[in-house]
Amino acid sequence: MGSTGFSWTLPDHPKLPKGKPLAVVVLDGWGEANPDEYNCIHVAQTPVMDSLKNGAPEKWRLVKAHGTAVGLPSDDDMGNSEVGHNALGAGRIFAQGAKLVDQALASGKIYEGDGFNYIKESFENATLHLIGLLSDGGVHSRLDQLQLLLKGASERGAKRIRVHILTDGRDVLDGSSVGFVETLENDLSQLREKGIDARIASGGGRMYVTMDRYENDWDVVKRGWDAQVLGEAPYKFKSALEAVKTLRAEPNANDQYLPPFVIVDDSGNAVGPVLDGDAVVTINFRADRMVMLAKALEYADFDKFDRVRVPKIRYAGMLQYDGELKLPSRYLVSPPEIERTSGEYLVKNGIRTFACSETVKFGHVTFFWNGNRSGYFDETKEEYVEIPSDSGITFNVAPKMKALEIAEKARDAILSGKFDQVRVNLPNGDMVGHTGDIKATVVACKAADEAVKIILDAVEQVGGIYLVTADHGNAEDMVKRNKSGKPLLDKSGGIQILTSHTLQPVPVAIGGPGLHPGVKFRTDIQTPGLANVAATVMNLHGFEAPADYEPTLIEVAEN
Ligand SMILES: O=C(O)[C@@H](CO)OP(=O)(O)O
Numbered sequence: 152m153g154s155t156g157f158s159w160t161l162p163d164h165p166k167l168p169k170g171k172p173l174a175v176v177v178l179d180g181w182g183e184a185n186p187d188e189y190n191c192i193h194v195a196q197t198p199v200m201d202s203l204k205n206g207a208p209e210k211w212r213l214v215k216a217h218g219t220a221v222g223l224p225s226d227d228d229m230g231n232s233e234v235g236h237n238a239l240g241a242g243r244i245f246a247q248g249a250k251l252v253d254q255a256l257a258s259g260k261i262y263e264g265d266g267f268n269y270i271k272e273s274f275e276n277a278t279l280h281l282i283g284l285l286s287d288g289g290v291h292s293r294l295d296q297l298q299l300l301l302k303g304a305s306e307r308g309a310k311r312i313r314v315h316i317l318t319d320g321r322d323v324l325d326g327s328s329v330g331f332v333e334t335l336e337n338d339l340s341q342l343r344e345k346g347i348d349a350r351i352a353s354g355g356g357r358m359y360v361t362m363d364r365y366e367n368d369w370d371v372v373k374r375g376w377d378a379q380v381l382g383e384a385p386y387k388f389k390s391a392l393e394a395v396k397t398l399r400a401e402p403n404a405n406d407q408y409l410p411p412f413v414i415v416d417d418s419g420n421a422v423g424p425v426l427d428g429d430a431v432v433t434i435n436f437r438a439d440r441m442v443m444l445a446k447a448l449e450y451a452d453f454d455k456f457d458r459v460r461v462p463k464i465r466y467a468g469m470l471q472y473d474g475e476l477k478l479p480s481r482y483l484v485s486p487p488e489i490e491r492t493s494g495e496y497l498v499k500n501g502i503r504t505f506a507c508s509e510t511v512k513f514g515h516v517t518f519f520w521n522g523n524r525s526g527y528f529d530e531t532k533e534e535y536v537e538i539p540s541d542s543g544i545t546f547n548v549a550p551k552m553k554a555l556e557i558a559e560k561a562r563d564a565i566l567s568g569k570f571d572q573v574r575v576n577l578p579n580g581d582m583v584g585h586t587g588d589i590k591a592t593v594v595a596c597k598a599a600d601e602a603v604k605i606i607l608d609a610v611e612q613v614g615g616i617y618l619v620t621a622d623h624g625n626a627e628d629m630v631k632r633n634k635s636g637k638p639l640l641d642k643s644g645g646i647q648i649l650t651s652h653t654l655q656p657v658p659v660a661i662g663g664p665g666l667h668p669g670v671k672f673r674t675d676i677q678t679p680g681l682a683n684v685a686a687t688v689m690n691l692h693g694f695e696a697p698a699d700y701e702p703t704l705i706e707v708a709e710n
């Protein structure tokens with residue numbers, strides 16, 4: 152023990168044994184909702200998840216996965232992977248990026264920090280560029296924060312501002328891009344009336360332009376770089392409103408996948424390429440889909456694509472996106488300090504850990520799980536395996552994704568006897584749910600259920616324990632509803648497809664032959680959330696959780 156009294160050593164659990172292999176399975180986007188035809192989990196054949204729910208009521212329960220339970224500003228905020236996995240891994244509720252940015256804007260502290268002072272040096276003679284997701288989804292960014300930042304920066308001397316928008320359609324309804332662009336155009340024209348040269352300069356759909364993650368497809372980031380930095384894109388328009396309206400009129404257009412475009416002046420020149428001396432802010436608070444662009448903007452040595460021209464800029468992130476890489480080095484708001492995560496504790500207490508998912512979710516069970524920290528805590532005790540995701544497709548065309556491969560890797564890791572914890576994320580419900588394709592999402596849910604079976608069978612063989620949960624809802628509700636839960640129809644009488652996450656709770660199920668027979672869920676914790684899972688996991692490894700962790704979900708009945 153150090154002089155502060157802090158110790159990494161976890162006390163032994165008074166009743167639960169050590170040495171039982173534990174499988175931790177996170178079903179991405181798998182919430183609990185009323186059974187109807189838009190609940191793809193209900194519609195799909197999911198015998199394994201059904202049996203966990205119906206077979207052992209004392210070992211299955213729901214926990215909150217959205218809003219304040221995971222550190223978001225309000226209970227109107229849907230859950231998401233970053234906050235969900237942060238809570239699962241860290242065992243405590245941290246005020247998350249969305250909330251920290253709200254607070255910094257409200258108090259004005261955002262304008263007093265090193266990050267803002269740094270970019271401000273460009274205000275007098277150069278341009279301020281703001282790049283990010285344009286919606287009020289609240290998962291990666293929020294329109295009202297962009298509006299406040301535009302106002303705050305212009306009041307503090309920014310004379311020329313260029314906004315590079317990424318249309319959403321994933322955290323908000325498809326087609327809503329037009330309204331968001333209208334709102335932003337209106338704000339920018341008000342700034343122009345005050346003598347500030349403020350315009351939208353480029354754009355594109357988030358899944359096709361810029362917002363790739365975990366290095367799945369650098370072409371996505373390159374398309375953004377070409378439009379935002381170089382001012383080059385296959386589509387050129389006089390205004391962003393014309394751009395989104397025209398591109399949306401194409402067959403099968405989708406906000407998530409709009410092609411890149413630049414706004415040009417009367418002589419056909421891009422109105423806002425990034426030039427030497429300019430300042431750039433990436434306005435998303437969430438990390439995963441900004442890290443790749445942050446590398447392209449910040450790294451001198453960079454070989455992921457040909458940047459062609461690398462302007463000397465002052466760059467700041469809304470937050471620092473990667474605490475280990477210290478990326479970006481400048482930022483407007485300090486990220487939550489998520490330290491002493493369960494992963495770090497357990498590794499330091501000898502728990503040999505295996506984590507696996509496919510590329511699009513790989514960082515969820517590693518980076519997010521470990522508090523937005525990349526890399527291993529201890530290479531000798533950990534192995535993280537990434538299965539390459541399909542790239543360049545929307546996942547409704549291959550809804551089984553790599554669920555089988557992930558499950559097989561987990562199975563092999565469990566059977567190898569080399570690991571105490573085997574942790575996976577099964578992406579299907581979420582990634583296919585985001586496409587809005589109901590039929591494909593049903594196939595996706597079935598595939599995830601089959602993957603769970605493979606893992607639970609392996610647990611059975613080695614006499615281990617499992618804990619199956621989810622990070623937030625998605626596939627359990629695919630339609631936008633009115634307050635009383637009735638599906639909302641669009642103008643042509645079709646249902647309004649919900650591509651986003653939900654506010655629904657998620658299941659936690661425990662079991663397996665290695666589970667002490669007296670273990671059951673406590674009934675004295677009324678509204679637990681995902682943050683209660685970490686202490687539970689520590690208990691299942693035979694340890695007590697640190698005192699400041701959210702309480703465990705389980706108790707051990709006296710025999
Ligand atoms: O795809 C994403 O970036 C988000 C939705 O915006 O989903 P998740 O939180 O499940 O990663």
Ligand SMILES: [Mn+2]
Pocket residue numbers: 179180231232233235581622623
């Ligand atoms: Mn998720």
Ligand SMILES: [Mn+2]
Pocket residue numbers: 180232581582585625652
């Ligand atoms: Mn998602």
